[in-house]
Amino acid sequence: MRLRQRQSPLRWETVSGYDALSERAAERVLGAIIHQPRLVLGLPTGRTPEGMYAHLVQHCVGQERCFDGVKTFNLDEYVGLKPDHPGSYARYMQQRLFDHVGLFEGDIFIPDGLAEDVLADEPDLPMHQALERECERYERAIADAGGLDLTVLGLGRNGHIAFNEPGSPFDSRTRVVRLDDETRRANAQYFGNGDVPEWAITMGLATILASKSIVLLASGASKAEAVARLRHGPVAESFPASLLHLHDDVTVLVDREAARLL
Numbered sequence: 001m002r003l004r005q006r007q008s009p010l011r012w013e014t015v016s017g018y019d020a021l022s023e024r025a026a027e028r029v030l031g032a033i034i035h036q037p038r039l040v041l042g043l044p045t046g047r048t049p050e051g052m053y054a055h056l057v058q059h060c061v062g063q064e065r066c067f068d069g070v071k072t073f074n075l076d077e078y079v080g081l082k083p084d085h086p087g088s089y090a091r092y093m094q095q096r097l098f099d100h101v102g103l104f105e106g107d108i109f110i111p112d113g114l115a116e117d118v119l120a121d122e123p124d125l126p127m128h129q130a131l132e133r134e135c136e137r138y139e140r141a142i143a144d145a146g147g148l149d150l151t152v153l154g155l156g157r158n159g160h161i162a163f164n165e166p167g168s169p170f171d172s173r174t175r176v177v178r179l180d181d182e183t184r185r186a187n188a189q190y191f192g193n194g195d196v197p198e199w200a201i202t203m204g205l206a207t208i209l210a211s212k213s214i215v216l217l218a219s220g221a222s223k224a225e226a227v228a229r230l231r232h233g234p235v236a237e238s239f240p241a242s243l244l245h246l247h248d249d250v251t252v253l254v255d256r257e258a259a260r261l262l
């Protein structure tokens with residue numbers, strides 16, 4: 001589907017480099033928490049947000065319940081990994097944020113790529129159905145929390161946001177998806193043997209677009225083409241991030257390298 005390009009309300013912020021980007025992103029999150037202590041936060045994984053998490057953790061040193069009252073929903077998770085698997089996003093988040101900021105376990109939500117709770121209730125359910133149920137549960141949990149207030153996103157070189165690969169429908173919700181080979185190659189560093197899972201659960205594009213506010217992060221020259229495509233390209237499902245042009249509160253936070261083709 002290709003939609004008519006309209007006057008885009010995206011706000012662009014360009015900072016000098018990765019550390020400035022990370023600091024600015026952390027400031028946005030902390031500012032949102034101060035403004036709204038019961039914030040519902042959508043959170044990304046990958047290389048780009050690592051610096052943001054480091055700044056958040058640094059800010060929270062010595063503050064017992066820094067994220068008190070905040071609920072977090074991760075954007076995605078691989079199918080088939082236990083939460084303690086080194087490549088899982090549950091583990092990534094534990095190490096980089098959750099162990100350090102005093103979040104209650106019950107306020108942390110990550111899609112379960114093993115659908116363990118679903119299968120505990122219905123042990124005979126085939127795996128693909130259990131995963132579908134898990135996706136429905138995840139959507140319900142977001143709705144029960146009152147919807148996402150602020151969602152931070154990374155940008156894939158192919159334009160993906162979360163694991164919504166090119167061609168993902170703009171009206172998609174949380175679902176099981178097959179990952180592009182390019183995405184699996186890009187994430188191989190988190191898997192010692194390079195064996196990146198083929199399937200994942202991801203929030204859908206409509207789930208993300210329903211967030212009241214969105215910050216998209218892109219750093220480094222490898223993202224420059226995707227950033228230029230976001231800035232100048234049409235709104236089209238072939239480039240999922242272009243969907244953000246349809247939202248009225250999106251900040252695109254890039255560093256100079258990522259902005260060099262603008």
Ligand code: PGA
Pocket residue numbers: 045046047048049153154155156157160161162
């Ligand atoms: P990266 O991934 O931060 O590891 O570059 C971004 C993404 O794929 O969303």
